[in-house]
Amino acid sequence: MPICQHCGVTVPDGAFYCLNCGTAMKSPATSSSASQPQVTSQESSSEMSARLEKAMRRTELLTYAAAGLGASILFVIILIAFL
Numbered sequence: 852m853p854i855c856q857h858c859g860v861t862v863p864d865g866a867f868y869c870l871n872c873g874t875a876m877k878s879p880a881t882s883s884s885a886s887q888p889q890v891t892s893q894e895s896s897s898e899m900s901a902r903l904e905k906a907m908r909r910t911e912l913l914t915y916a917a918a919g920l921g922a923s924i925l926f927v928i929i930l931i932a933f934l
């Protein structure tokens with residue numbers, strides 16, 4: 852039974868469209884096991900890059916927060932020193 856490349860639902864043999872999402876099915880001869888690992892690897896790599904991007908943004912935010920905290924502490928120290 853072929854598997855929908857869009858939603859992953861198994862589609863009955865001979866069906867031209869996915870019963871779940873309506874995506875047009877490729878012929879069983881071309882959509883063999885050779886094309887499936889490519890899709891999964893692409894999805895996992897994009898997911899990884901998205902996670903990495905999120906982590907980068909988090910560290911960036913942390914850096915900004917730390918810099919802001921340091922600046923404010925420095926400002927308070929200078930304020931106390933001059934008072």
Ligand SMILES: [Zn+2]
Nearest residue numbers: 855858869872
């Ligand atoms: Zn589908």
